[in-house]
Amino acid sequence: MRKKSFLCGCLQTSNAEKCCNGKRISNFIKIVFGNAFFAVSCSGEATVAGEFSQNRIKNSNMVAEKKQRTTKKSTSTYSKEQYLFWYELMLRIRRFEERALVAYGQQKVRGFCHVYIGQEAVAAGIESALKPGDAIVTAYRQHGIAIGRGVSTKAAMAELFGKATGIVKGKGGSMHFFYAENKYFGGNGIVGAQIPIGTGIAFAEKYRGTDNLCVTMFGDGAARQGALYESFNMAMTWKLPVLYIVENNGYAMGTSVARTSNVQDLYKIGLAFDMPSEAVDGMNPESVHEAIQKAAEHIRAGKGPYFLEIKTYRYKGHSVSDPAKYRSKDEVKEYQDKDPVKTTEAKILANGIATEEEIQAIKDKIKAEIEEAVQFAEESPYPDPSELYTDNYTQQDYPYIKD
Secondary structure, three states: OOOOOEEOOOOEEOOOOEEOOOEEOOOEEEEEEOOEEEEEEOOOOOOOHHHHHHHHHHHHHHHHHHHHHOOOOOOOOOOHHHHHHHHHHHHHHHHHHHHHHHHHHOOOOOOOOOOOOOOHHHHHHHHHHOOOOOEEEOOOOOHHHHHHOOOOHHHHHHHHOOOOOOOOOOOOHHHOOOEHHHOEOOOOOOOOOHHHHHHHHHHHHHHHOOOOOEEEEEEHHHHHOHHHHHHHHHHHHHOOOEEEEEEEOOEEOOEEHHHHOOOOOHHHHHHHHOOOEEEEEOOOHHHHHHHHHHHHHHHHHHHOOEEEEEEOOOOOOOOOOOOOOOOOHHHHHHHHOOOHHHHHHHHHHHOOOOOHHHHHHHHHHHHHHHHHHHHHHHHOOOOOHHHHHOOOOOOOOOOOOOO
C-alpha cells in the first residue's frame, strides 16, 4: 500500500515518517545547508508521530472507499477539463513556491521573497474567468499570479535566481515579474502603487474602445493607501473597465486587519463610491471563478468598475524571514483544513471527475517540471554587466538635461 505523502518546507516524500534526508518530523525541521541551519515549519499535511499508526489503520479502510469514488458518475457543475485546469495550476504554483523556499535556504535566491502558498485558488479562479485580452497588475506576492498568466516555471525560477534567462533578464527578482505579451504588468514593490497603475491601464482600454478589463490586485495592507480612494473615485466617475481585488489574507505583514482598520469587511470600502462590491471565499477556485465572471460581465457592459474582497490565507509568513508568531497554531490549522489544493483534489476524486491515476499523472508531470525549472535556473548564466545600460527609458531630446 502506498504511504501517505506529506509536505514540509523542504521537499515532498512518500515516507510518512521522515523527511529532510531522513530526519524525523517535528513541529519545525532543521535543514542543513553548509554550516547554516534553515528552519521551516511543516505545512500541516504531515501528522505528528503518534498519529501514524492510527493513520495506517484508517488508510487500509480508505483504499476500498477511494476505488469506489473513482467509479462514481460526476455530478459537478463544471467540466472535467475545468477542474483539472484549476487543480494543475494550483499544484504547479504550490510546488514552485516550495522549491523557491528551499532555494532561498540554500542562498540561491537572495533579497525579499513572498510566497503564495495557501492563496492558489485566487490565481486559478481568476485565470479561468478572464479573456486573453484582459490585463492584470498586482503587488509583490506575485509568483502564483504570474505563473497563472503564462510565465513559465523555468523563466520564473531563473528570475528568482537572478539569471539572464529570467522573465525580466534577472533584473527584477522575486517582486518584479513582467510579461507584456500576456498583459501581465507586474509585481510592484511599493505598497498600493499598482492601484493607480491598474486604473490607468483600464483608462487606456476604454480610450481604445476595447471590451478588455484590467484586474488590479492588492493586499489588505494597501487598502489604507490614499491612492486607492483617489483611484476608486476616478474609476467610478469615468466608468472605467477595472476590477479591483483585495486579497485579504488577514495580515498586513504582521499586523491584523482588526488592528488597522475600523472597517474590517474591506469590500464595504467600495460602497462609499457606489461601486458594486462583495466578499468572496478565496479558498476554493469555484467561488473565485464565479465572482470574477459576474464582475467581468458588469464591467464589459460598460457599467464601470467592480470591487471584490477575496478572503484567503497564507500558510507561510509575510516573507521568508517572517516566523509568523503573531498567529496561533489553531488559526493556521483551521485554514490548512481548507487547503485549496487538497480540497479540490478530494472533490475531484469523490465526485468521479477524474481517477487517481489521472491525478497522479498530474503530480508526476509537475514534479518533473519543477525539477527542470530548478536545473534550468542553476545552469543559466548571470546577466552581463553591460545589461545595466539596457531596458532603460530614455528621451533623446529631453530639454532639461544640461552639460
